[in-house]
Amino acid sequence: MWRLFCVFLLCCSGPLLAAPALTLKSARQTVTYELATLQEQPGLSAITIPNDIAYNRSMQYQALPLAPLLRQAGFQPGDQLRLVALDGFAMTADASPFLNEQGAQAWLAVESPQAPWPPLKPGKPGAGPLYVVWTHPEQGKITAEMWPYQLAMIDRVAPLEERFPMLLPDAALPRQGAVWQGFAHFKQHCLACHSLNQGGDARLGPDLNVPYNPTEYLGERFLRQLIRDPKSVRWWEKGQMPALSAQSLSDAQLGELLQYLQHMAGRKVTP
Template sequence: MRHCLALLALLLSLPLSAAQLHLELGDTSRQWSSAELLAHPQARDISIEQDVSYKRPMQYRAVPLAVLLQGVGVNDHLQAVALDGFAAEMPAAPLLQQGPARAWLAVEDPAKPWPALGNGKPSAGPFYLVWTAPQASGIRPEQWPFQIASIRRLASVEQRFPALLPDPKLPADNPVRQGFALFQQNCLACHRLNGAGDAQFGPDLNLPHNPTEYFQPAFLRKLIRDPQSLRTWPQAKMPGFTEAVLSEQELDALLAYLGHMAGRKP
């Protein structure tokens, strides 16, 4: 018995096993272990002034994401899939730029794990997409996916999921079209609509019913701005979208898209 306890204590004292990042970039695929990325020749220590997930300044060992995206072009489309099913849709161009905002893949060292994101929650690791100078390029919170398991090059959202498209007869300057772009940026990472999308995180926003059909307008805006102020439970995960993230005009456009899609169910 004493021998078993000593062995258990030894195992608990060992560093956590290295994680694997899967890159599927069209014609090429690659796996990187956390150890390989921590030792990458371009890895460096970076400071994030206001981390989106931790809500405070953070320090990371990170690799410029662009150096890992060999063969990816500025017109390509990428998707970062997290361990919990969160699927962030990302145009490649901002990820490849050298500045002013720059994308980094922060890598959690198994020997020095990051803090938990909250009580009973894991850390943001093993891999976390963070940005230096994000405000310089209008980077949104949904462009900071954490607990990343894989990054894939895919066709655009419009090509993959035609069920998300608004009526093609709408004028180019119709707010619904802007709302569709905002839906992709802010909602599609967690939600599907008309059964279309890759996320496994939140409910479908049109089937069986669209939220514009069962929420009074003022309460739907309140839900988007501060979900916990409208309804709360311990497992709630939806973030709030402040005016700094989604302006009133942008929220109007997003709601216009949702209301429009209530009439475009399959």
């Protein structure tokens, strides 16, 4: 329902140019840009993204280097950034990669109403009006979650562990053990779309612990298959869950992720 509501806003809210397109909230200030203002920035350049994450093909964009925008707003290395999209996607990451201007570099792709980007899939909206894309991502640890499309806000937040203690495994378990390592994989690959114990910023996918944890109703075989190839287990027209390949998450790491989920099934927090 949330995604449908956001798609309704994109399609029916009238001219997006009249509304704020991007809000940046640092510890120092809040800066709001309209889409037309971003299109007039002197740094706007034509770039080519050979392996675009959202479109799975080469794409060309008019884009701004993201680092100068973040620095002007007051963001610094070491800040925790929360990037929030119109569809409920929300990911938290260290600011340093987004502030980098050598090697892997983040760009803010800006959609023109005169040349809209194609739909992500038939019958669905495109990645616009704003989309974080990367040049030379292979030169940094740039994961798929670091390419948020339909971007609406970037703000500075406290670390996830402080804001959402209901996500944490038992503190008595070894930090280098499978459960805590699985928690690290969960933060990287799952928390941008899902909550757990209703903790987390994202509202795109269902909660993964309340009322039931997927380890309670899916055997390990089908849960592994769901993560590797979601549509082979559950198919519906508006399904959004991406497949996690062994390149992104090894079989050993997937096992650690499942151990974290199994552990958290015994640590439910009643809403």
